[in-house]
Amino acid sequence: MSSIIQLLPDHVANQIAAGEVVQRPASVVKELLENAVDAKATDIKLIIKDAGKSLVQVIDNGLGMSVTDARLCFERHATSKIRQAEDLFSLHTKGFRGEALASIAAIAHVEMKTKQDQEELGHNIVIEGSKFVSQELAVLPKGTSFAIKNLFFNIPARRNFLKSDIVEHRHIVDEFQRVALAHPNIYFTFYHNGSELFNLPPSNSRQRIVNIFSGKTNEKLVPVQEITEIVSIQGFVSKPEFAKKSRGEQFFFVNNRYIKSGYLHHAIMAAYEGLLKDGCQPSYFLYLDVPPHTIDINIHPTKTEIKFDDEHALYAILRSSIKHSLGQFNVAPVLDFDRDANLDTPYEYKNKDASFPTIQVDGNYNPFSDEKPSKPSYSSSDNFRTKRSETASWESLYVGLKNDTETLVENTEIHFESEEVTASLFDDSDIEKVVNKTYQIHKKYIVNPIKSGMVIVDQQRAHQRVLYEQFLANMTIQQAASQQLLFPLNLFFSKNELELISELKIALANTGFVFEAEAEDHIVISGIPVNVTESEVSLVLEQLLSDLQEGIPENSFSQNDSIAKSMAKSLAVKTGTYLTEKEQENLVNGLFACKDPNVSPFQKPTFITMRVEDLDKKFSI
Template identity: 80%
Template sequence: MSSIIQLLPDHVANQIAAGEVVQRPASVVKELLENAVDAKATDIKLIIKDAGKALVQVIDNGQGMSVTDARLCFERHATSKIRLAEDLFALGTKGFRGEALASIAAIAHMEMKTKQEQDELGTQIVIEGSKFVSQEAAVLPKGTSFAVKNLFFNIPARRNFLKSDTVEYRHIVDEFQRVALAHPSIHFTFYHNGSEMFNLPISTLRQRVVNVFAGKTNEKLVPVQETTDIVTIQGFVSKPEFAKKGRGEQFFFVNDRFIKSGYLHHAIMAAYDGILKDGAQPSYFLYLDVPPSAIDINIHPTKTEIKFDDEHAMYAILRASIKHSLGQFNIAPVLDFDRDANLDTPYGFKDLQGETPTIQVDRTFNPFSDERENKSYNGGGSSTSYKKPPSTANWESLYVGLEKEDEFVATSGIEFENEMVTGSLFNDQEVEQTVQNTYQIHRKYIVSPIKSGMVIVDQQRAHQRVLYEQFLTNMTVNQASSQQLLFPLELYFSSTEMELIAELKLSLVNTGFIFDDSYAEHVVINGIPVNVVESEVSILLEQLLSDLQDGIPENSFSQNDSIAKSMARSLAVKTGTSLTIKEQENLVNGLFACKDPNVSPFQKPTFITMRVEDIDKKFAV
């Protein structure tokens, strides 16, 4: 019987490996940027077109490669980072598997240009789908340039799985930010379709965070610094008042490598316990430096998860250091009996000597003396005259003469305006109509009687349905009404969020928002929808950006639907809110006036009915 197990051809094996390494254009950006960092580059340029589908190019001024290395780097499992298996536990670089370039070259048109500083000529290689098309010498500057074109050209099924340009661009920005934040000593530049999106000069850690996220990031940051035998922690966390609904600006770096860790995130949330609003997420940019032998980074294909030797100690140290920083900078209340800043001596009085107060006593003072009204008591530099109160011994004399009749005022000739009683403000019929027909239970449900029994309404879901249909109608008919603001609102967002708002601007205008000129870091709002409170605008937009962080639907109706759902979720009355009788009735009436009152915008039931027969059965013996 012939054997049925065969070795896969190299191009097939490369395409299979590409399924792990290259999921989307952002994966190519990540691998190429990390290779440029490993090459000890000080200036890295990222150029993309059509969200990376047409072109992803990374240019660096690093060490470059020789002719042999340039050809060998495209072979599978070829790397300069490790030699032995033990090297996996002493890694100081990013890439080490040796599959990235081979996988990328298997599914794209790739062109590489590289030159070492000591060489006169560089090497230019062109590869299409793992096939070497050409290799020749060329005059090049020092460093390496990788240009990846037509990603997934030979796997159209994978290309069809890519999202819209907006979504893919956001993933690329995420990968770029992760690498740029980890290396403030490198100058990064990012171009998209010919426009400069980021220009990050060499700077300090704080300046790099501010340059990446712009806006008012600098005033949000609280520094964190802790050094122990297990880990060295530095970085920044945000003040509680700047916490957001989404988890966008949260970064962990271990040995300058971005990671995701729900366990460490829980430690940060524990440090913020009691000073954050429900559902709010703080921003943080934390850099952990641990011995390479104390971690294992080879447990996940994308290397975004790490296994620590002592996770419990890491959790405790991280939580304590953040809590200490929040207390040290007066962000959170602390108990410190050693020093009180309010008791410190002001700077202008620190060299002055205190004067001993003098006490003056009037030894002749007698409070029972008849002459005390003519004397004064002088003590402590101030004089206060002491007067004798009037005598009340002959109090009867105060009422002498009041019993005479001619002293009384005649009131018989005074006419008073006759006030006719016209009845109560509401007549009896109106009073009967204001009989309470709705009842609120546990500030969550509204009960209203009907002919067949009663209906129980979930107030939050019902209000979501009412608001959802209102917003959707406004956006569809373009007849939304707005209320002008006396003072315009200025809201600051990151560059990525500003791009999302620019795409959603037309739909937001249809809901009732009025925007002034938008700037690079903030938007100015002059008007808001009539059913939106000014204080809720920032919360509403943050929730909207959080809901649409995975992408904006390309279809206009789907986009309007997503915006209406997000705004309805943000503005709907929450469980636990007490409603007046009038508000309860308006909510119930508004619900049953909707086109689809049975379910909320998120397909959850809004009410249930209980018939009298069902209630009778409960009491049946």
């Protein structure tokens, strides 16, 4: 009987491994950049075309490889990073499994050029689908160049699962930023389709952050520094007033390796407790240095998750160090016992005596006396002297008033306003108004009586539906009303965010936004939609970028739909907002005037109906 279990061929095993290592072009960028860093390169260039689908090329000036290493690096589990199992607990490099290049070579066309400093000639190796096509000597500069072409050429099903170029490009930018932030001493340049996106010369950590995210990033940063036996923390956090809706600018680096940690993120949010608005996220760039033997980084294929030995102590240290920094730089509210100079006595009044008012009282005045003095017996000071006009007794004011009034009435027709007194408390029209009146419950729901019972409307979802259909109609007919601003708004964004906004510019213009200019690090807006206030513009755009962080839809309808949903979510009246009776009625009427009033743009019910029979059943128990 033949055996059932067989060894897989190398090219099949490499394709299976590629499923873990290479998920998208950004995975290739990550592996090649980290290899260049491990090769002690001081200048690294990243070149991509068509969001990495056609070409991903990384050029470095590192150590280079010999002819033997150049062939061996494409074998499975071939690595220069570790020698024995104990090395896994004292890692100082990026990759260590030795599967990256073998997996990439199995699903793409690879051309590698490498040369060591002491060699006269370098080596040019071409591999297609794990097969060596050619190997020859070449005149090359010091370092290594990897060109990965036609990714997933032999796995068309996997290639079809790739997202749009915008989405894939954004993932590549994310991976590039993570490596560049971890190594500010290396010169990085990034080119996409022939245009330069990033040019990052060697600098310190703060300058590298500013060069990547541009805008007013330098004003937002608060330095954090804490050195203990367990961990050494350095980096920056943002001021609370610059918090955003999205979680884009949040970076943890452990031993110069980017990681994701919900536990450490919670520690930072705890440090900001009471300083952030609801739903806002702070930016942070934190570099943690811990002993290598106290962490395990081999728990995830992408090595972005780490297991710490003493997480509780690390949590407490991180939270307290950030709290200390926020208080030290007067970001968090503190008790200040210093004397306020504004409360001091002004200089010109400091040596003057206070002037007291003088009061003179008439001791002979008797309020019960019938005799009224013609003149007051007391006198005021010269500064406060007043004259009182002598008038006759008050009865003389009404002498002859009756006769004059009768004469006036005879000669002139006078109409007097008076309140109309009705026999009942409500007339018929008032009763109708009371029946149709709306009520707000807990600043969340609107109750409206109807003939069969009552309708209970969720005010936030209802307003989302109304705004959604308004924005969608405006973008469809391209006739949105816009209100011009007296002073244009300058809004600062990162390069990645500005690129997304430029892609959405036409759709946003159809909602009422007017873009006056676009610079390297900011945009100028001179007009906004009529139902958007000036203070809400930045919040609306931040929410829109956050909602579209996975990419902009390709066709225009899906793009308009996504923008309308995001803007409706940002501008809709929130739960806990008091609405006047008129606002309640307008919202209810606007909801039932919609094409689909039953659900919100996010497919959640906007209202429920309770019949009188349902209420009767409640009371029949």
